[in-house]
């Protein structure tokens with residue numbers, strides 16, 4: 141390990157012996173220094189277990205690992221996804237300045253803009269009712285069929301910005317191969333007024349194709365002929381041939397490109413359901429917000445670059461302070477799908493064990509990202525953060541104003557958000573507990589017995605991210621912040637954050653196993669546990 145890494149290890153040992161409260165008590169300016177603004181987001185990282193010398197050390201580590209050079213390579217179309225020999229250009233999808241972004245000698249912006257124009261024309265004709273179903277009715281319901289990156293981001297944004305949904309279109313998501321997912325949606329839909337968006341970059345994903353085929357069968361039970369499919373099925377993919385083979389007219393296909401990673405694709409035509417649900421104007425505002433954050437990331441260095449700082453703190457927490465997870469707590473129901481989306485962004489990107497050069501990494505990589513809505517989580521799993529034995533960094537996220545003012549709820553929501561990160565940092569000492577119990581009139585024997593149960597050690601690190609209101613721009617900036625933060629950590633670890641070879645193994649085994657489900661085929665090739673499970677399934681199976 142380099143001298144910078146070793147120095148940070150020494151600092152980590154020192155810092156874990158100190159309580160973060162000391163830093164606030166001895167430094168009245170701490171929160172002002174360890175906070176900042178980016179693209180309309182207010183970000184406070186002063187409750188992390190860092191000091192200025194740690195931040196300086198982490199910035200030196202970033203320099204040593206060439207993080208900002210890699211950032212520039214990404215923005216300049218270099219093939220930084222080495223294991224797939226691809227560029228990583230989701231930033232081009234939201235490049236609202238239209239600055240040329242050159243990939244292999246060619247500016248990609250004209251293609252990006254052409255797809256946006258195609259989306260706009262299509263969205264307007266659906267929303268205005270000009271686009272008619274086979275029986276002459278306007279479309280009222282859009283069903284996105286896709287999984288992973290072809291589902292999570294779009295679903296997350298539709299929920300987050302649901303208060304803008306004023307275009308008379310409802311949106312539904314089918315992702316799971318479990319039959320009830322599709323069945324429960326079809327049971328409430330009318331084929332005459334439903335549009336299916338089959339979203340699959342590869343157009344080869346088992347779950348998506350199985351669900352899309354079933355949707356087509358369901359549709360054809362009422363439609364007069366296959367010609368009607370044109371009016372009710374569109375596709376988003378890189379693969380024209382597979383789309384055509386499936387029976388979708390290539391005129392109704394919105395292309396994406398191999399330089400858009402699945403988990404970074406909501407900004408492409410994969411986001412079509414967002415535009416259909418909220419309007420193309422709102423979709424573009426989402427892109428604007430992400431672009432503003434991209435520019436912040438592209439043009440700033442050092443402490444002025446907040447995704448850089450947050451990504452480095454993620455490395456600090458994982459590799460130097462020994463934490464295993466990152467908890468994401470959005471306050472506000474509309475951000476309910478944020479942890480699921482970020483799980484894919486962070487864990488599929490940085491869940492790697494070899495560096496880009498094929499050598500094993502010499503530290504831990506991605507944290508396990510988990511989370512859930514505040515305040516609900518406060519009454520459930522937050523207990524483990526308050527009094528468990530693990531160091532669990534967390535992110536608290538909220539809009540300040542609500543689109544749905546009711547009573548005093550928003551004030552209470554924000555009070556809870558601020559109070560929780562404060563409680564996790566401050567904790568409550570034995571002396572404080574004893575003093576409180578005495579004030580409550582407890583006798584000394586009870587105090588001695590109960591006080592240890594009421595002590596909270598504090599010192600749990602957190603970031604807080606606030607923005608004025610849940611606008612398309614704010615959501616765009618928030619999501620781009622996480623994407624770049626993940627990029628930064630991946631660059632420090634020198635891994636390929638843009639491939640996902642691991643998921644292939646599970647896909648391959650599922651395909652191999654499928655013929656054995658419920659059948660009496662000889663299954664001796666499998667391990668004992670697999671054979672036992674196949675036997676259990678066989679006993680209860682009805683085709």
Ligand code: F6P
Pocket residue numbers: 287288289290339340341342343344345348402403488640643
């Ligand atoms: O299985 C993981 C994955 O490859 C993701 O990376 C991707 O977002 C998802 O599957 C869906 O893939 P596709 O869009 O090709 O159907």
